[in-house]
Amino acid sequence: MLADPVLRLGVQGRGAVARLLLDQAAAGNLEAQARLGQALLDGHGIGQDAALALRWFRIAASAGHLGALNMVGRCLELGWGCAPDLPGAARHYQAAAERSLDWGQYNYANLLSQGRGVNKNMPQALAWYQRAADSGHAKAMNLVGRFHEEGWVVPQNLAVAFEWFQRAALAGDFRGQCSYATMLIGQGRREEAVQWLTRATRTATPAFLQTIRQAVHRLDWLGYGPVLRAIDQRLSQV
Template structure:
């Protein structure tokens, strides 16, 4: 049986364009996403912003969230963090976990809104309880670091585990670090490898040198540097080559 995932992306784009033009709000939100990603259609961030806006004005929660992302990052519009926060707030009020997570990120860092860790934590926790893996990792970090109260290492470990199992590469890395503290090296390596497989460039850059400071993980540190070099720019390649020079016996 043929499914939508088996359909040619250009055909999906055409069908979404037709449905969006007929006022189907879900199609409008999805059309904005494929325009933003360039899937089956020419990438056009400004047109994506327009379609997100059309769907958002009808109260579509994910469209509101994505409109906020556009405002946050300047995708198809000038960056406007205050507008982003308003969009995320509306998405969160409609029960969308991604809206809660993105609004919490602004509150935690004081971007576009006054910094408020207590409100950020409450939003992360709400999203985590809905099954949002990235929020689970942030709940774990708040509890592990004792941002709002005394640290709760056992509760933090449980949230890190749930985040890792939920597929968040940062949660996988966080969980691995806690496992290493408990001398559970084999399990930790498993999650570090999973994080490497799914991690983006910013994550790899932030994590690669941290691994160098941990005993017995030189091979994984090298693998993180190598993957960053594959995804990144000249500076990432230089960092990888410098590490290779210090580890002449390592696999390249």
């Protein structure tokens, strides 16, 4: 029997879950506060309210919840429940990154690589992507691969890029799967590439699915038919 009501999340209906979260959040449970913020942001089991979500993320973050600290950064970056504040987002991401949260490291690296909210600094961006990737963050793995593929900051090294793309693909990142497939195509391993592109269609965003479709059409090989069918099936479900 689960004694802590927060541990019963997912066992009861969404309405009941929201009530449990509210009770536990009000009682000072940090995990409940962070989850309540996410529920409010997504509108899951409770009315969607981005401004209130941000308030709960701030409460949990101020008490030391790293995921909530990162989510305050996301809200500030994207203007969820507030006016966009890129420098503020960078400060929150950096704080989460320095406390070893992989998502904080990844998000902070994104701002550093783009010069958004902070001065552009590609060496620092790579360092943070690397730390996140070493922690198992799949999206960061793909970006480390990109640095080595393009020769950003480091000497171009396609063999190292290939290894990172493979790791990202195996970890489930759809962009990593496409990056890995692209390198497989360059090696003449088209059948393997088709398998990875097909896997990528399962989790890729609709916009990225269109990118895959355009790339496959440019390749002009009949063997990519399974990829196109997988894209059409996925888009029909969105």
